[in-house]
Amino acid sequence: MIPKLEQYATYVGKAQIRKLKEEAKPLKGRHISHINSVATGGGVAEILNSLVLLMNTAGIKTGWRLFKASESFFQVTKKFHNALQGEKINFSARKKRIYLEEIEKNSIMNHFDDHDLIVVHDPQPLAMIKHLKKKQTWLWRCHIDIKHAYPPVWNFISRYIRQYDGMLISMEKYKHSNISIPNFIVQPSIDPLSFKNRDLSQKEISRLLWKQNIDSDKPIVCMISRFDKWKNHDGVLKTYAKVRKKAKCQLVLMGSSASDDPESLQIFADVNHKVKKMKDVTLITHHDDFLVNALQREAKLVYQMSLREGFGLTVSEALWKKTPVIATNRGGIPLQVIDGKTGFIVHSPGQAADATLKLLKNPKLQEDMGAAGREHVKNNFLITRHLHDYLRIFNQYLPAEK
Structure with a gap:
């Protein structure tokens, strides 16, 4: 329709x-x-x-x-x-x-x-x-x-x-x-009526994650970005390695390639090589808006640690679903992530790991940031x-x- x-x-x-x-x-x-x-x-x-x-x-x-x-x-x-x-x-x-x-x-x-x-x-x-x-x-x-x-x-x-x-x-x-x-x-x-952003039931979310063999019982942290060197997958992997030493969780990396970006295949190969050496990391490469929707809703937090960024709409997508975002201050990200209110602005994998642990250990903070993020996107994006x-x-x- x-x-x-x-x-x-x-x-x-x-x-x-x-x-x-x-x-x-x-x-x-x-x-x-x-x-x-x-x-x-x-x-x-x-x-x-x-x-x-x-x-x-x-x-x-x-x-x-x-x-x-x-x-x-x-x-x-x-x-x-x-x-x-x-x-x-x-x-x-x-x-x-x-x-x-x-x-x-x-x-x-x-x-x-x-x-x-x-x-x-x-x-x-x-x-x-x-x-x-x-x-x-x-x-x-x-x-x-x-x-x-x-x-x-x-x-x-x-x-x-x-x-x-x-x-x-x-x-x-x-x-x-x-x-x-x-x-x-x-x-x-973002379009709140698109497949990527419309409301999903918990049953729909669970079914979509089950199809990818993602265990919803273990806390999910995720990154959803195309395979581009400026998106900084390496920084997210370093963050996750630090977090895993102190908390049980799993990382889901989801990304695809645009037809006008031939560099993306090499970026994916590099990420895939590193992921194979890590535990509890799921790498998803096919494009599925409903799956993106489900992940952004089920995740405890979303990363957007870009080195360069035009605007970074994946941030607003996550905030719309009441999920806090941990991100760098590149491009338009600071317009979306209000530090300490809708997520955290960080400058290194170490800071990102600290912010991750803070959110994982504090469900009330997750909830408050999520509600503030939803309202911020509603009013602006x-x-x-x-x-x-x-x-x-x-x-x-x-x-x-x-």
Whole structure:
């Protein structure tokens, strides 16, 4: 069943739904499309799977185009992704050529003559604007922290960013002083009606965990992140090794790969090698939103100890399910984890281990943090607030048709 806007009133109230409908009215008759590089895997695809449907149910004709490219292209854009988060790379003429050739191919295959506004997500399709006749508003939505980007890569991509009418970023601190186009702050969100976040009964949770041979009687601590070097699986494994010396528990690592991230297979191989030497660690690699839902509900706590982070929506997913989060202060994580209230901000595996033991030994603290986390997400990080942000920006660029 496709969720209707009215169904979200359960979480945000009828007044907020009425407000969204009013904001959507001036955009009826307009044609909008989002462009990104993957349909599944990663937070961007997950957001678009909900947001595009919700825009249509609100009466706005909204499409979603996928950028199709070779494995070589995604190897290059993964390097770009790392460089934009501060890593030095060998930025060769070959990499530029591969990137620009695939950009040109996709520009030929996509046509937007009858569109009023295009939202391009992240660096992969960014340069399409170079080839397409710009008859409408183009916005670039950047989901990562580019504040300290590697200069050669930044100089290359920023020439395309400047051709856009506006740029959407997740946090004020991600603004770049040498980008003069309008910047808008739009924080990501979760969908409470999605398979990953909707309510589950205890019977459903137990059945899903039983299928994975996970013993619910032993306390679960977990990490749910794609296999990416910035997600810091190694830090979580070091934390768990320290915790196991003082408390009985089990670690569940669940992750998958996005098709635009060819590095992930090597990261998985490294994690798998280390896990084989440890006790009571379960490694799950297939994508299953219901299983993610069950794990985040059953776990005593969730780790998100990223070294770099755009926003980290897995944090809000866990908090929504009343599960405290132990995390680093990277990217948008501190907006979600209020230290000492919805979880703990830590700076080392040792601190993470201490925070873990504190939660495992104090069920009341788990409960209080869980309740605070749920309320925090409800007030700040649900899809309805995300929709409001987009409608506000769209209305600014697209005045009502007469």
